Amino acid sequence: MKYIKYSLHKNSTSSDDNVFWVTMSDLLLGLVVIFIILFVFAITGFTTNKVNEQKNQFEVSEKLLEELKKNNINADVDKFSGRIKISDLELFQLNSYELSPKGKAYLAKFVPVYFNTILKDKKIRDNISQIIIEGHTDSHTFAGAKSDEERYFRNMDLSLKRASAVAEYIVYSDYNGKKNYEKDLFKLLSVQGKSSSEPVLVNGKEDFSKSRRVELKIMFKDKSILDSIKKH
Numbered sequence: 618m619k620y621i622k623y624s625l626h627k628n629s630t631s632s633d634d635n636v637f638w639v640t641m642s643d644l645l646l647g648l649v650v651i652f653i654i655l656f657v658f659a660i661t662g663f664t665t666n667k668v669n670e671q672k673n674q675f676e677v678s679e680k681l682l683e684e685l686k687k688n689n690i691n692a693d694v695d696k697f698s699g700r701i702k703i704s705d706l707e708l709f710q711l712n713s714y715e716l717s718p719k720g721k722a723y724l725a726k727f728v729p730v731y732f733n734t735i736l737k738d739k740k741i742r743d744n745i746s747q748i749i750i751e752g753h754t755d756s757h758t759f760a761g762a763k764s765d766e767e768r769y770f771r772n773m774d775l776s777l778k779r780a781s782a783v784a785e786y787i788v789y790s791d792y793n794g795k796k797n798y799e800k801d802l803f804k805l806l807s808v809q810g811k812s813s814s815e816p817v818l819v820n821g822k823e824d825f826s827k828s829r830r831v832e833l834k835i836m837f838k839d840k841s842i843l844d845s846i847k848k849h
Contacts, residue, residue: 674697674698674699674835674837675696675697675699677699677734677735677741677835678694678695678696678697678698678699679696680734680735681694681699681701681731681734681735682694682696684730684733684734685727685730685731688726688730690723690726690727690730691707692727698834699834699835700832700833700834700835701731701832701833701834702827702830702831702832703723703727703830703831703832703833704826704827704829704830705779705829705830705831706826706829707719707720707723708720708723708724708779708782708783708831709779709782712760712775714775714778714779714781714782715782716782716783716786721786724783724786724787724790725790725792728786728787728790728792729792729793729794729795731833732787732794732795732798732802733793733794735748735835736797736798736801737794737797737798742798742801744837744838745805745835745836745837745838746805746836746837746838747805747807747835747836748805748806748807748833748834748835748836749807749808749809749832749833749834749835749836750780750783750784750787750806750807750808750809750831750832750833751776751780751808751809751810751811751831751832751833751834752775752776752777752778752779752780752781752783752808752809752810752811752831753776753811753812753813753815753828753829753830753831753832754772754775754776754811754812754813754828754829755813755816755823755825755826755828755829756813756816756823756825756828757825759771759772759775769812769813770812772812772813773810773811773812774810775810776810776811776812777808777809777810778810779810779831780808780809780810780831781808783808783831784806784808787802787806788802788803788806813828816828817830
């Protein structure tokens with residue numbers, strides 16, 4: 618009887634062990650399934666946000682192209698990113714960061730059209746996180762520079778000052794529509810000096826005149842981050 622009793626007890630213990638391991642297996646399988654679902658959602662969400670961002674950029678680019686063409690303003694506009702390149706020949710004298718009379722006349726036409734297009738529409742304005750003004754130079758040796766490092770930083774200084782000159786014109790000049798978003802300019806505008814780090818290449822060779830330029834580019838907000846902040 619003791620033997621039989623012992624055997625029954627042993628079988629009961631073995632059964633409990635099996636139940637435990639089955640439960641652990643189910644738990645691990647469930648965690649794997651949850652991980653896969655979350656991963657799919659994350660990838661899908663990222664793709665959707667990227668598509669939305671590209672859609673915003675394309676729509677703004679289309680509007681800018683239309684308005685600039687309507688006002689006979691010459692500017693190189695990237696149809697997909699909305700980035701605008703303005704040759705330094707339109708804005709500055711050689712090696713100068715002071716806007717030339719021609720440069721001021723150009724900006725007097727360009728600035729109202731550009732900012733009224735992207736900031737007058739509240740839906741577009743609320744989705745913009747930053748408007749970056751970048752100064753660029755070519756890779757020619759800077760007069761008086763004794764090394765590559767000195768040449769680079771002299772061009773860096775020049776490119777930054779040129780970007781700042783354009784930003785100052787935007788902030789200080791007065792034009793129709795500006796009062797509707799004037800305060801937003803202080804939050805959105807930023808300047809960068811790129812020196813000769815991003816030359817424009819044509820057939821594998823640098824186009825020096827095109828390398829010397831000022832660019833304006835729009836950065837849109839990441840809606841996925843904003844949504845997560847709002848939920849918390």
